[in-house]
Amino acid sequence: MRVIITGASGQLGQALHKELTTQGYEIIDIPDYPELDISDHSVVPLLSDLYPELVIHCAALTNVDACAKDPDAAFAVNAFGTQNVAHACLRCNAQMVLISTNEVFSGRSDRPYLEGDPPQPVNPYGSSKRAGEQMAAHYLKDGLYIVRTAWLFGGGHMFPEKIIAAADKNGALQVVTDEVGNPTYAPDLAKAVAQLVQTHAYGIYHFTNAGYCSRFDFAREILRLSGREHVQLNPTTLAQYPRPSVVPPFTPLANLRGAELSITLRSWQEALADHFAQK
Numbered sequence: 267m268r269v270i271i272t273g274a275s276g277q278l279g280q281a282l283h284k285e286l287t288t289q290g291y292e293i294i295d296i297p298d299y300p301e302l303d304i305s306d307h308s309v310v311p312l313l314s315d316l317y318p319e320l321v322i323h324c325a326a327l328t329n330v331d332a333c334a335k336d337p338d339a340a341f342a343v344n345a346f347g348t349q350n351v352a353h354a355c356l357r358c359n360a361q362m363v364l365i366s367t368n369e370v371f372s373g374r375s376d377r378p379y380l381e382g383d384p385p386q387p388v389n390p391y392g393s394s395k396r397a398g399e400q401m402a403a404h405y406l407k408d409g410l411y412i413v414r415t416a417w418l419f420g421g422g423h424m425f426p427e428k429i430i431a432a433a434d435k436n437g438a439l440q441v442v443t444d445e446v447g448n449p450t451y452a453p454d455l456a457k458a459v460a461q462l463v464q465t466h467a468y469g470i471y472h473f474t475n476a477g478y479c480s481r482f483d484f485a486r487e488i489l490r491l492s493g494r495e496h497v498q499l500n501p502t503t504l505a506q507y508p509r510p511s512v513v514p515p516f517t518p519l520a521n522l523r524g525a526e527l528s529i530t531l532r533s534w535q536e537a538l539a540d541h542f543a544q545k
Contacts, residue, residue: 267463268292270318270360272304272351273325277421278365281456282322289460294318299325304347313354320463322363323351323402326395330369333391334511340394348398352405361409361468362402363459368416368447368474370396373514378478381414381470381523389512411462412470413455414519417484420452420541425481429488438498442507443482446516448474451537461529471524475534478518487535491542 269291273279275298283293294316296302302309304325313321326344327333333340348364355362369392370385387393399412419426432439450473458473479487482501489497504513521530531537 268294268317268319270294270296270313270316270321272296272298272302272321272323274298276324277424277452278418278455279324280421281452282324282459285453285456285460304350305342307350309347309350310354310357313351314357314360317358318360320361320363321351321355322365322459323348324365325351326365326398328367328391330389330391330513331510333394334389334509337390337394340390341397344391344394345397345401349401349405352402352410355409356405359409361411361463362406363411363413363463364399364402366399366412366414367392367395368414368517368519369514370399370414371514371517373517375516378518378520379472380520381472388514391511392514408468410468411459413459413462414470414472415450415455416447416474416517416519417449418452418455419449419538420454425449425484426488426492426538426541429485430492430494433489433494433497438500439485440500440502440507441482441485442504443480443501444503444515445481445513446478446518448476448478448518449484449534449538450474450531451534451541454531454537458524458529458531462524462527465527467527469523471529472519472521473524473529473531474519474521475531475537476521477533477535479534484534487538491539
């Protein structure tokens with residue numbers, strides 16, 4: 267199968283490239299931003315004329331605070347850029363995997379979100395990603411997988427690396443206790459996506475590592491696994507840690523539809539331990 271991965275230089279894009287190459291897929295290499303700007307309509311013929319059979323759309327503006335500061339940029343990339351990619355898939359009859367986010371939900375639930383729960387984003391990042399979901403679904407009545415995930419780590423300077431850097435620099439940390447979600451290891455997500463595209467069971471899926479925790483608990487486990495248990499970790503709250511973006515406080519995702527296809531991910535604690543074992 268001929269595959270294009272948008273955002274291939276990102277942590278998930280790299281994990282997908284490695285996983286799919288191992289499985290014998292033919293990866294069509296394309297430029298990444300800024301050489302290739304998905305918000306520009308010219309990307310439609312550029313992608314479709316390569317005749318992929320599958321496009322995995324990872325490219326996005328994912329800096330939540332940057333999206334809050336510039337909502338127009340967020341919608342240009344996450345909504346209209348996704349529309350362009352979906353249009354390209356329609357033109358060449360390709361399947362599409364859209365990587366989306368837990369932040370399409372409000373965070374006011376008292377239980378993990380199911381795939382069928384109504385989205386209600388509370389910030390420009392979540393709103394732009396939800397708009398992208400809707401635009402892709404409008405173009406692709408069939409052949410579309412929407413994969414929502416959360417708190418991705420496993421490549422680049424993500425939450426584990428930021429916690430370690432801050433611990434080494436400051437000797438003590440303050441981390442919020444009232445933001446709760448699912449840490450997700452990029453290689454595990456890549457394997458789940460690779461399994462999913464073999465099913466042709468199109469629809470919405472929630473793929474995260476099993477279990478959920480607060481940012482505080484995530485940081486504590488990072489310090490433990492990295493040999494920094496001596497670092498003082500102080501609890502704080504979202505209200506005490508003002509940010510440009512509104513943070514949905516409780517957004518764990520429940521994987522029901524994937525589990526029905528026997529696609530499950532191991533616990534976030536196991537995945538995090540594996541992440542440190544790879545270093």
